Amino acid sequence: MIGPASSPLVSTRSLRHTWPGSSAALVLGDLELAPGERLFLGGPSGSGKSTVLGLLSGVLAPTDGDVRILGMSFASMAARARDRFRANHLGYIFQQFNLLPFLTPVENVLLGCAWSAERSRRAGATRSLMTSEATRLLGALGLGQRTWSHARTGELSVGQQQRVAAARALIGGPELLLADEPTSALDAASRDAFLTLLLDECARHGTGVVFVSHDLALARHFDRGVTLDGDPRDSRES
Ligand SMILES: Nc1ncnc2c1ncn2[C@@H]1O[C@H](COP(=O)(O)OP(=O)(O)O)[C@@H](O)[C@H]1O
Numbered sequence: 001m002i003g004p005a006s007s008p009l010v011s012t013r014s015l016r017h018t019w020p021g022s023s024a025a026l027v028l029g030d031l032e033l034a035p036g037e038r039l040f041l042g043g044p045s046g047s048g049k050s051t052v053l054g055l056l057s058g059v060l061a062p063t064d065g066d067v068r069i070l071g072m073s074f075a076s077m078a079a080r081a082r083d084r085f086r087a088n089h090l091g092y093i094f095q096q097f098n099l100l101p102f103l104t105p106v107e108n109v110l111l112g113c114a115w116s117a118e119r120s121r122r123a124g125a126t127r128s129l130m131t132s133e134a135t136r137l138l139g140a141l142g143l144g145q146r147t148w149s150h151a152r153t154g155e156l157s158v159g160q161q162q163r164v165a166a167a168r169a170l171i172g173g174p175e176l177l178l179a180d181e182p183t184s185a186l187d188a189a190s191r192d193a194f195l196t197l198l199l200d201e202c203a204r205h206g207t208g209v210v211f212v213s214h215d216l217a218l219a220r221h222f223d224r225g226v227t228l229d230g231d232p233r234d235s236r237e238s
């Protein structure tokens with residue numbers, strides 16, 4: 001299903017997106033990430049960071065240009081194949097986490113494998129091994145053992161929910177993690193500590209990262225940084 005082993009993790013060509021009704025364009029152009037590479041994508045609010053993650057995950061179709069993940073172009077896939085590809089190869093941490101509040105943390109983490117035979121297999125294949133991997137991940141990301149299988153996720157603090165969301169995105173070792181400002185609710189010390197744990201866990205599975213934040217101080221944790229300039233409404237069309 002994926003392209004040749006030598007394919008870049010991410011490659012975009014002449015990528016450009018315009019929202020309907022807007023004359024401004026988000027221009028990302030050509031971007032290439034090697035397997036396991038970690039990219040920081042910065043820029044102020046409204047500069048198009050979430051839009052870029054939508055394009056890289058194939059949720060949004062670009063106005064112009066092409067996105068390839070592991071050598072596969074979203075444009076060449078039917079909707080169902082795109083969903084399957086995303087479930088198998090991409091982990092996503094949403095800014096608002098999108099966790100199911102009435103489930104336990106472990107149940108939420110296991111959802112990361114629910115639509116992917118590939119990630120289920122890599123997480124251990126049986127329910128009990130996958131549960132062990134979920135608890136290992138929650139522990140590695142700094143969530144205390146007391147909360148793993150008892151608390152309702154909706155009752156946890158923002159910082160705890162963030163760890164659950166990260167574990168759900170990482171279970172089964174997806175090749176690419178897309179993270180949309182997951183640390184914006186934390187103070188600086190917790191932010192750096194969490195980011196260190198998150199990136200250690202990515203390194204364990206060779207997971208590449210595109211991490212979005214308006215906080216440029218976080219860029220030093222990453223291999224490389226790209227900054228979107230400002231409100232795309234102000235940028236000239238090319
Ligand atoms: N669904 C949408 N429809 C129309 N315009 C949108 C939509 N989503 C975002 N935009 C516009 O695109 C620009 C970039 O938004 P976004 O990608 O959310 O930026 P960021 O994540 O950097 O804050 C903003 O001007 C925003 O208003």
Ligand SMILES: [Mg+2]
Nearest residue numbers: 049050051180
């Ligand atoms: Mg955003």
